[in-house]
Amino acid sequence: MNITKALADENRVRALLALRQGELCVCQITELFGLAPSTMSKHLSVLYQAGLLESRKNGRWVYYKLPGSEAPLAVREATRWVQRSLADDPKVTEDAERLKKVLKMDPAELCKKQCGA
Amino acid sequence: MNITKALADENRVRALLALRQGELCVCQITELFGLAPSTMSKHLSVLYQAGLLESRKNGRWVYYKLPGSEAPLAVREATRWVQRSLADDPKVTEDAERLKKVLKMDPAELCKKQCGA
């Protein structure tokens, strides 16, 4: 049942939907939602432990993405349901817009969180 | 998103699955889970407000049941997902067993909750 608990938080569902466009690293998702890195990391961890995300480490960066077709049926159907039923939420469409801007700035936005910004 | 929040609680999911067998009145579901009537009523209310249950009042009794095919797509698919993915949970199968016993005692079990039991 940890799938349903993982989907109970709005920020987690929005993060899941943001990953429709492909894999993202933690700092990009953090920038997208404006939460503290530690908070976003926790959310992604919850989704990962529920099986709803896959992760990949490349150097210092950790990338998360939606699971592929090898995932359990419960996971695939839950993901599909979220995408079909919640993708029209205004917050989600706004996220998609903001994500475009985040994807344009690559190395600069990384220090923003650590430095004064 | 209140569908995902409604499904986040284990007792609510189990109640939803218990209703596969047909409509039940509040006192039957309360008896099935051994929770306080007020608690169970709240849970059913959450499910109802998420659109995951329909309710019918007959005299003093309130019956809840799963929604029919006229329900929104998001609701139907969520219900289908819960049934496909979580029906094998041991707690759910135990609930089904206990429900059989609850369905046999009709008027007697009603006073149990009010009286000393």
Added chain:
DNA sequence: ACTATGTTTCGCCACAAGTCGAAGTATAAT
């Protein structure tokens, strides 16, 4: 009208969950 019964609402408490900042870990760069 009064009582009994099934359900809901309200107040309250205990515990879980979300959030942040600080400290810790891992990897890369100099």
Added chain:
DNA sequence: ATTATACTTCGACTTGTGGCGAAACATAGT
């Protein structure tokens, strides 16, 4: 080795949620 960076874990705080009992509400029976 030291420093910097991307992320995670930890500790503390605040908010949210599930639980109960008491009271309120609705309906039926007498």
